[in-house]
Amino acid sequence: xxxxxxxxxxxxxxxxxxxxxxxxxxxxxxxxxxxxxxxxxxxxxxxxxxxxxxxxxxxxxxxxxxxxxxxxxxxxxxxxxxxxxxxxxxxxxxxxxxxxxxxxxxxxxxxxxxxx
Amino acid sequence: xxxxxxxxxxxxxxxxxxxxxxxxxxxxxxxxxxxxxxxxxxxxxxxxxxxxxxxxxxxxxxxxxxxxxxxxxxxxxxxxxxxxxxxxxxxxxxxxxxxxxxxxxxxxxxxxx
Numbered sequence: 545x546x547x548x549x550x551x552x553x554x555x556x557x558x559x560x561x562x563x564x565x566x567x568x569x570x571x572x573x574x575x576x577x578x579x580x581x582x583x584x585x586x587x588x589x590x591x592x593x594x595x596x597x598x599x600x601x602x603x604x605x606x607x608x609x610x611x612x613x614x615x616x617x618x619x620x621x622x623x624x625x626x627x628x629x630x631x632x633x634x635x636x637x638x639x640x641x642x643x644x645x646x647x648x649x650x651x652x653x654x655x656x657x658x659x660x
Numbered sequence: 661x662x663x664x665x666x667x668x669x670x671x672x673x674x675x676x677x678x679x680x681x682x683x684x685x686x687x688x689x690x691x692x693x694x695x696x697x698x699x700x701x702x703x704x705x706x707x708x709x710x711x712x713x714x715x716x717x718x719x720x721x722x723x724x725x726x727x728x729x730x731x732x733x734x735x736x737x738x739x740x741x742x743x744x745x746x747x748x749x750x751x752x753x754x755x756x757x758x759x760x761x762x763x764x765x766x767x768x769x770x771x772x773x
Contacts, residue, residue, distance in 0.1 A: 575759060577759075577760070577761075579761070579763075585765070586763050586764070586765050586766070587703070587748060587750075587761075587763040588763075589760055589761065589762070592760055600760060633702075635702065635703060637761075639759045647759070648691060648693065648705065648708050648759070649693075649705075649752070649759050649761060650705060651695070651702055651703040651704075651705070652702060653701065653702035654701075654702040654703070
């Protein structure tokens with residue numbers, strides 16, 4: 545069964561450092577997303593990406609964040625100058641396309657980011 | 661804005677049925693989802709329902725949708741200890757073709773012998 549894969553599963557970084565979280569979406573999907581879940585809180589939408597550009601971003605997704613699809617398979621989230629409050633589980637998701645619109649979203653297992 | 665609300669905790673005895681409830685505010689929701697999250701793990705899609713359906717059954721899972729009241733429920737029959745997890749309700753609306761999800765805070769299901 546096709547799945548979304550994320551690497552690494554856990555990343556520890558020092559405050560102020562840059563991190564790149566990587567995702568391989570399902571191969572025939574066209575829409576890509578990042579969500580985050582701070583420990584004990586709701587899963588929050590960060591950004592959606594389609595046709596090599598951002599479709600929508602939330603208030604959380606400020607200039608510190610960027611996304612990229614550097615090749616045909618990877619989808620990355622870059623966080624510049626990490627802060628303690630960026631510590632969270634980051635989920636990548638992807639969805640396909642039908643004549644009626646998007647399919648359901650499939651999520652990866654998440655990358656736990658710990659900023660120290 | 662869009663919002664999804666769930667009760668935070670549910671405790672059931674093994675073998676009983678569990679019913680997890682959810683309300684949402686966006687009347688233009690297209691898909692409604694239930695995700696399961698086990699400790700330290702990711703989000704596992706359990707089931708989903710189109711907004712033009714009232715009910716969907718998938719083995720031990722039954723999803724009921726009352727679109728008028730914007731109420732969604734997940735019934736788990738014959739609940740097992742392996743069902744202990746956090747269950748997230750989510751709704752999505754197609755906007756520009758893509759599928760942005762709004763999640764509830766999650767219901768922690770505890771199954772005891």
